[in-house]
Amino acid sequence: MADFQAILDEEFEVLESIFPDELEKLTDTQVRIRVEPEEEVTGHPLTVALVVSYPPSYPDVIPELGLEEIDAELGELRDGEADEVVKQLNIVAEESLGMAMTFSLATAAREALSALIVARRVREKEEDDARTKAYEEAEAAKTKGTPVTREAYEKWRQAFMKELSERRTKNEEERVRALGAKEREDVRRKQARQSGRQLFETSKVSATSDEALYEDGEAVDMSQYTREERDRARWGSEEEATVKLEDSDDE
Structure with a gap:
């Protein structure tokens, strides 16, 4: 010891x-x-x-x-x-x-x-790196969009057009409800009329044909006119048909 x-x-x-x-x-x-x-x-x-x-x-x-x-x-x-x-x-x-x-x-x-x-x-560095990676992956997942395909785009377009149409219809209905009785009646009458283009197509006169137009039941050779003159003649016929329809409604 x-x-x-x-x-x-x-x-x-x-x-x-x-x-x-x-x-x-x-x-x-x-x-x-x-x-x-x-x-x-x-x-x-x-x-x-x-x-x-x-x-x-x-x-x-x-x-x-x-x-x-x-x-x-x-x-x-x-x-x-x-x-x-x-x-x-x-x-x-x-x-x-x-x-x-x-x-x-x-x-x-x-x-x-x-x-x-x-x-x-x-x-500590490994843990920090792991947290940073997890955060970056989470943020990337938030911003990563669905790949655009023809089918996906068409589905989205149809849904968008439907939503847009419904929204316009709703807005128009709200606008009409805010009008007076006479104004609402005028709106309904206008909505019931055929447009000039509808009348034009109903008469079986093509809106895009450059070959011929019809006047007083006789075919008119449009080849002797310029493109601008043919367009004026075509849309003039449409406007005339629209005016006639409105006059008949007023009567």
């Missing part, structure tokens, strides 16, 4: 010179050392305490190791991280059996904390 304590006292003396502010002697066989990562990383604080408890057969056996959080502002260990660090320290201790190993354990703890921070940053 005396030899064991002498070995510890000698090691503690060395540790106090190396870690004057970090070392805290808890008992004759237990110390706590403040450990922080080798390099400070902004936004990722992680300073903890390494607790070493020495068994009587030390240094021929591995001491009992543990990690304790010091303060929330100095960082907190996440699930499984403390066990992972202790596992790595035990490997170092196994390689150092038979000699003073506390300094080596404290150095290995610093390296392990640095590795923890790197692993955290990698995971």
